[in-house]
Amino acid sequence: MQFSPRANFALETDDAFVLSQVGCLETLVRYDSQAGKLEPSLATEWKQTSPQQWDFTLRPGVTFQNGTKLTAQVVVDDLTRALKVETPAKAFKPAFISSVTAPDDKTVRITTPSPSPLIPARLSSVNTGILAPEAFKGTGVNPIGMCTGPFKPTSYTPGQTMSLVRNDSYWGPKAAISSVTAKFVPDGATRATQVRTGESDIAMGIPAASLTDLTADKSVVVSKAESTRTNALYFNVSKAPFNNKALRQAIQSAIDTSSIASQVYDGTAQPAIGPFSANQPWSPKGDPVKQDLAKAKSLLAASGVDPKKRTFTLLAYTDQPEFADLATVIQSDLAKIGITVKVKSTSYAAIEPDLLSGNYDMSLLSRNYTIDIPDPIGALTADYTCKGTYNISHYCDAQVDQELAGAATMDKAESRYAVYAKVAQKLQDDAVTVYLVHPQTITATRSTVKNFQNDPLSRVAITSALALGK
Numbered sequence: 001m002q003f004s005p006r007a008n009f010a011l012e013t014d015d016a017f018v019l020s021q022v023g024c025l026e027t028l029v030r031y032d033s034q035a036g037k038l039e040p041s042l043a044t045e046w047k048q049t050s051p052q053q054w055d056f057t058l059r060p061g062v063t064f065q066n067g068t069k070l071t072a073q074v075v076v077d078d079l080t081r082a083l084k085v086e087t088p089a090k091a092f093k094p095a096f097i098s099s100v101t102a103p104d105d106k107t108v109r110i111t112t113p114s115p116s117p118l119i120p121a122r123l124s125s126v127n128t129g130i131l132a133p134e135a136f137k138g139t140g141v142n143p144i145g146m147c148t149g150p151f152k153p154t155s156y157t158p159g160q161t162m163s164l165v166r167n168d169s170y171w172g173p174k175a176a177i178s179s180v181t182a183k184f185v186p187d188g189a190t191r192a193t194q195v196r197t198g199e200s201d202i203a204m205g206i207p208a209a210s211l212t213d214l215t216a217d218k219s220v221v222v223s224k225a226e227s228t229r230t231n232a233l234y235f236n237v238s239k240a241p242f243n244n245k246a247l248r249q250a251i252q253s254a255i256d257t258s259s260i261a262s263q264v265y266d267g268t269a270q271p272a273i274g275p276f277s278a279n280q281p282w283s284p285k286g287d288p289v290k291q292d293l294a295k296a297k298s299l300l301a302a303s304g305v306d307p308k309k310r311t312f313t314l315l316a317y318t319d320q321p322e323f324a325d326l327a328t329v330i331q332s333d334l335a336k337i338g339i340t341v342k343v344k345s346t347s348y349a350a351i352e353p354d355l356l357s358g359n360y361d362m363s364l365l366s367r368n369y370t371i372d373i374p375d376p377i378g379a380l381t382a383d384y385t386c387k388g389t390y391n392i393s394h395y396c397d398a399q400v401d402q403e404l405a406g407a408a409t410m411d412k413a414e415s416r417y418a419v420y421a422k423v424a425q426k427l428q429d430d431a432v433t434v435y436l437v438h439p440q441t442i443t444a445t446r447s448t449v450k451n452f453q454n455d456p457l458s459r460v461a462i463t464s465a466l467a468l469g470k
Helices: 015-021 072-084 188-197 208-215 245-254 257-264 293-303 323-335 348-357 377-384 398-407 413-429
Strands: 029-032 037-040 043-050 053-058 099-104 107-111 151-157 161-166 179-183 220-226 229-235 269-271 312-317 341-346 362-368 433-446
Touching: 037 043, 072 099, 072 107, 188 208, 188 433, 208 220, 208 433, 245 293, 245 323, 245 433, 257 269, 257 323, 257 433, 312 323, 312 348, 323 341, 323 362, 348 362, 362 377, 377 398, 377 413, 398 413
Parallel strands: 312 341, 312 362
Antiparallel strands: 029 037, 043 053, 053 107, 099 107, 151 161, 161 179, 220 433, 229 362, 229 433, 269 433
């Protein structure tokens, strides 16, 4: 696995994705990325009983891996706890949820401050995963034996491994394999090597640089999936000099995204057209911004910013294996218009506080725009509204806030998508962020692995259908 738990399994963090990927954590609703639709999970059905109220009917007979029964009150307690943490998850927070109650033993009722057709999608977020009450007794969250999924965690060595066994009391199809060991290996080349040697059966997050060796190995199967991820160059647009639109546009025009896609990503990425890839129904129409050094120099002159008077620091994090090469290309491209860039590379955890506080010049960031909920309003609201919880750009535009708030109440998906495309076009035109490439999700498995699903949303990896055979 590419990422290890970093927050004592707090479900409002990305640790929830780890628990979901290993087949432990489940939600009331699940999103099938292959079918492109919401499906029942711990809830069998849901309906909007009034403009501001949704009722979810729980699946009968479900027990947690420690034997505790799944009840409406347990779900209410879990989801209410999720609303009360210091930093609620982007998909499920008090701005969207007024209350969670249990009108009877089998029904969970979600009440919203305004009409919201996206509540079922929000309940598919892994951050709304349900654990047994005993998981919250001590410091942090203890997931050992506390899930409902097809695999039961039995031990965890922080930052290294998690061991799991088949959950024989699982409510769904029983797992085909008896045990799993999840290994947390941050280095992409090491993950690729381990699947080639047979030390691992599955390696997630394969770097493009490892593809040649892997595809030449007949004992390995490489799986590629079009992701809903965008790798981009972010600025703090709330303060000088990046509150200067002409400067941002100059940088945007100086960068050769076509070269980045073909050389840094070895053809496993497409040049970005705004924040969303072109095959999405909410994407603006148009072409990627092409490198134009003459235009970039003209915009830089118009900005009034003298690049000779300062050096900009570009942050890159080692968790994304291509970022080192990507940073070098950007450094070279900007040098062509007279901008000097110093690259600082470290772990994402080390730079996140500076990103959130705005204490940075430029930073590379990889963002999956449907990872919070299977609708881009989650990412747009978190990233580009005045009070967004992940507003790395520190961007604030009252008109954008108003447009997205209106979209959140629209029943028709097509109407919402038109708003998203309009906002996306504005972000692109104003170079609020320089969108670089849309990379593929790449996973490698041993040829003996059957029924593995390469999930572009990073929610699913170890499932009950997964099997080993000749």
